[in-house]
Amino acid sequence: MLHLQSSGNYINENKSKKRTKTIVLSILALFLAIIMATAAGAYFYFTKNTGPLDADNKKNMTIEIPIGSTSADIGKELEDKGIINSGDFFRLYTRVKGEGNFQAGIYELSPSMSLSEVISALKEGKLFKKPELTLTIPEGYNVPQIAGLISKATGYDQADILKKMTDKTYLNELKQKYPLLPDEITKEGLYYPLEGFLFPATYDFEVKKPEITDIIDKMVEQSFIILKKHEAEIKNSGYSLFEVITLSSLIEEESQRDEDRKKIAGVFYNRISKDMKLDSDPTVKYARKDFDVQVLYEHLEFDSPYNTYRYKGIPIGPITSPGEKAIEAALNPVKMEELFFYARPNGEVIYTKTLSEHNAVYKKYRDEWKVWQEKDKQ
Numbered sequence: 491m492l493h494l495q496s497s498g499n500y501i502n503e504n505k506s507k508k509r510t511k512t513i514v515l516s517i518l519a520l521f522l523a524i525i526m527a528t529a530a531g532a533y534f535y536f537t538k539n540t541g542p543l544d545a546d547n548k549k550n551m552t553i554e555i556p557i558g559s560t561s562a563d564i565g566k567e568l569e570d571k572g573i574i575n576s577g578d579f580f581r582l583y584t585r586v587k588g589e590g591n592f593q594a595g596i597y598e599l600s601p602s603m604s605l606s607e608v609i610s611a612l613k614e615g616k617l618f619k620k621p622e623l624t625l626t627i628p629e630g631y632n633v634p635q636i637a638g639l640i641s642k643a644t645g646y647d648q649a650d651i652l653k654k655m656t657d658k659t660y661l662n663e664l665k666q667k668y669p670l671l672p673d674e675i676t677k678e679g680l681y682y683p684l685e686g687f688l689f690p691a692t693y694d695f696e697v698k699k700p701e702i703t704d705i706i707d708k709m710v711e712q713s714f715i716i717l718k719k720h721e722a723e724i725k726n727s728g729y730s731l732f733e734v735i736t737l738s739s740l741i742e743e744e745s746q747r748d749e750d751r752k753k754i755a756g757v758f759y760n761r762i763s764k765d766m767k768l769d770s771d772p773t774v775k776y777a778r779k780d781f782d783v784q785v786l787y788e789h790l791e792f793d794s795p796y797n798t799y800r801y802k803g804i805p806i807g808p809i810t811s812p813g814e815k816a817i818e819a820a821l822n823p824v825k826m827e828e829l830f831f832y833a834r835p836n837g838e839v840i841y842t843k844t845l846s847e848h849n850a851v852y853k854k855y856r857d858e859w860k861v862w863q864e865k866d867k868q
Contacts, residue, residue, distance in 0.1 A: 539579040543572065544601040551601075555612065556708070557594040557691050558715045558814075561585065564592060564612065573599050573608060584609065596621055596694050621694035627709065629690040629813035630742050632776065633682035636709075636811065644699050654702045655684050664707070668714040670721070674732040679795055679806050681779070686735040686808025689713040716814050723821045733804050738812035738820040740798075740805075743772035746837040751816055753841060755823035757831050766829065768798035768805075776809035784859050835859055 551571050555564055561584045565577030574580055583605065584590065592612040599608060625643050627636055633655060634648075641648040654660060658676065661683055665671045675683040689712035695704070717724070717731065724731050737758060745751045761768055771785040777794035790799040795806035812820075828841040830848035835858050842848045 539575050539583070540605045542602050542604050543575050547601040549600055550598040552696060553597045553599050554694075555592060555594050555597065556712055556715055558712065558719065559592070559594065560719075561590070561592075563715070568599075568608065571599075572601055573603070574605060580605070589613065596696065621696065622698045623695040623700065624692060625695070625705070626692045627688065627690045627811065629816070630810050631690060632781070632810045633685050633688065634779075635781075636688055640702070640705055644705070646699075646702055651702055652682075655682060655706060660703065664710055667707075668710055670714050670717050670731065671710070672730065672732040674730070674807070677807075681776075681796075681807075684710065686739050686811060687713045688811050689716060690811045690813050716817070720817060720821060727821055729804075732807070734817065734820050735812065736804050736806075736808045738816045739808035739810045740768065740770050740772065741819050742812040742816040743810050744770060744831075744833060745816070745819075745839065746833070747839070748815055750833075750839045751819035752822060752824040753826060753828075754831055754839065755819040756826040757828055757841065759823050760826070760829050762803060764829070765802060767800075767802050770798045773798040773805050773809055 551573060553567060553571055553573065555567070559567075562577070562581045565574070565580030565584075567577075568574045568580060569577035589609055593614075597611060599611065603611070623643060625639065627639065631639070634652070637648045637651040637655065640646060640651050661676060664684075665673075665675075671687060675687065684706070688706070688709040691709075691712055693705070693708050693712075695708075724734050727734060729737070737755070740758065741751050741754050744754050758768055758770075773796050774785050774789050774792060775781050777792050777796035778789060790797075793800060795801055796809065798805055826841070828843050830842045830845065832840045832842070832848060832851045832855065834840070834855050840851050840855075842851060
């Protein structure tokens with residue numbers, strides 16, 4: 491028998507189809523609205539962050555970009571000084587665009603500059619503000635030598651500079667400002683708490699005679715920037731940050747050439763692993779606070795925790811300001827079998843495996859240092 495569908499059922503199905511169609515169209519419209527809103531928001535966000543922060547404000551502001559600053563560091567500084575809208579956007583934008591190699595220095599920038607203009611200025615060194623004072627700290631200088639340079643450049647008394655560098659209240663302020671500064675800088679027995687943490691570099695200042703604390707702060711800040719880059723390596727090294735800097739300072743003093751730093755580090759680690767004394771001449775000079783004389787046999791017995799001829803292991807603290815390459819050498823030593831090295835005045839370093847070999851090298855070249863010192867005095 492043939493059954494016909496009732497008209498009521500047909501009408502209900504037709505209504506259901508229309509309702510489904512309406513829901514689908516509504517969902518599509520909602521998705522479209524969301525996409526358009528997102529696109530509009532993204533366009534607004536992009537335009538806001540790439541255009542000038544304040545097109546009418548052409549007042550120049552002084553911005554300082556320290557050596558070794560990352561794009562995140564620069565972005566934060568630009569945002570804090572009111573030059574750009576977002577430091578995070580600056581970091582992401584420069585990464586996506588492949589922008590980098592920003593030049594350190596002091597700049598005059600204004601909120602009326604677009605992001606591309608700011609980036610161009612930082613890359614090409616445009617809009618540099620000529621510093622009133624430029625201070626260069628060479629690699630391998632120790633605290634008294636650094637204080638001497640500051641004194642000569644500014645007119646401050648060297649004793650006052652050293653006094654500030656050892657002031658406990660000031661040191662605590664630095665530790666709070668730069669958390670990477672280790673607690674060991676205030677331990678008993680150290681000659682100078684900030685030894686090893688006044689980074690060797692060229693520093694520019696806006697005034698001819700900055701405050702002593704401003705000068706010290708800049709050097710400690712630069713150490714903070716460099717050490718932050720190597721923070722993971724330091725944690726994985728098996729040594730504390732203070733020990734790494736101490737060992738780096740020995741490497742800095744013992745080497746004149748880049749290719750030798752990691753080899754000397756390898757020798758030091760070999761000696762440490764065999765429970766041998768490091769026997770580093772620069773530690774004797776530092777212990778005696780006599781930095782220019784040749785180390786003699788009688789000097790080796792000088793009783794000081796800095797003297798690696800008397801005490802095993804890494805000395806009590808740094809003996810100089812190591813550069814970044816010396817720090818990298820301490821963190822990435824060359825694996826080698828040698829236990830001894832001898833540095834000649836011409837920069838050559840001779841590596842040997844046994845004490846007898848080392849002594850033979852020493853006897854052959856030891857008089858060179860006497861000749862070198864006499865020439866240096868002339």
